[in-house]
Amino acid sequence: MxxxxxxxxxxxxxxxxxxxxxxxxxxxxxxxxxxxxxxxxxxxxxxxxxxxxxxxxxxxxxxxxxxxxxxxxxxxxxxxxxxxxxxxxxxxxxxxxxxxxxxxxxxxxxxxxSMPSIVMLAAGVLYLLLGNYMGKLRRNFFIGIRTPWTLASDAVWERTHRFGGRLFMLGGLAVVLIAMVDPAPWLLLIVLAVVWLIAAGYSYYIHLQLEGSR
Known part of the structure; x- marks a missing residue:
């Protein structure tokens, strides 16, 4: 249904x-x-x-x-x-x-x-919604924070996506605010790049924590 x-x-x-x-x-x-x-x-x-x-x-x-x-x-x-x-x-x-x-x-x-305003607002809302649901995603190859460490471990995937959900929502909110104040495309790229780099780095950090504990 x-x-x-x-x-x-x-x-x-x-x-x-x-x-x-x-x-x-x-x-x-x-x-x-x-x-x-x-x-x-x-x-x-x-x-x-x-x-x-x-x-x-x-x-x-x-x-x-x-x-x-x-x-x-x-x-x-x-x-x-x-x-x-x-x-x-x-x-x-x-x-x-x-x-x-x-x-x-x-x-x-x-x-x-304003094309930049519309596209950036849409991107910001997209990231807010992705962040809201990110903690419910399970390991897959198509959507989510897919790094070698998240794809190799359910524990790394789950912890990364719980953190990533909050991070994506924060990034989405930042993009929405930027779109309302100064809709510059380069600012959008910077915010999204920072979000993904932090999420990827966090997945590696969690991987090291779990591997170290073994």
């Missing part, structure tokens, strides 16, 4: 993305700005059709992966052990793809919205 519900929500996201793409298509230029440098200067464009299709394609790809990846996961890393959390986080990722995609299209269509 949960999988059916998740697929239904995914279908709603795809339909919304298609409607938005069709609605914005006539307003988009032939070449739509879709890539920016760290100083928020456009350095890449995409043909109008593919730009308009991007939100729907992004949502659809994540939706397909949410079904395919559990099917191909090795047995000892089975996603069914936390399939409820997996389903929720895959929907969160689809929501992020939808919002980020629209955040790119709307300025190209002439609407007075």
């Amino acid at each position: 949960k999988w059916h519900r998740n697929l239904l929500v995914s279908a709603v996201f795809v339909v919304l993305a298609v409607i938005a793409g069709v609605w914005l298509y006539p307003r988009l230029p032939a070449e739509v700005p879709t890539h920016w440098d760290l100083h928020n200067h456009v350095n890449g464009v995409t043909p109008r059709f593919w730009a308009a299709a991007f939100p729907a394609l992004g949502v659809l790809i994540v939706a397909v992966l949410s079904v395919v990846l559990p099917a191909v996961s090795p047995r000892q890393f089975a996603i069914r052990r936390f399939e409820g959390v997996w389903g929720v986080l895959m929907l969160v990722m689809q929501g992020f793809m939808l919002v980020a995609g629209l955040g790119i299209l709307l300025p190209g269509a002439g609407y007075a919205v």
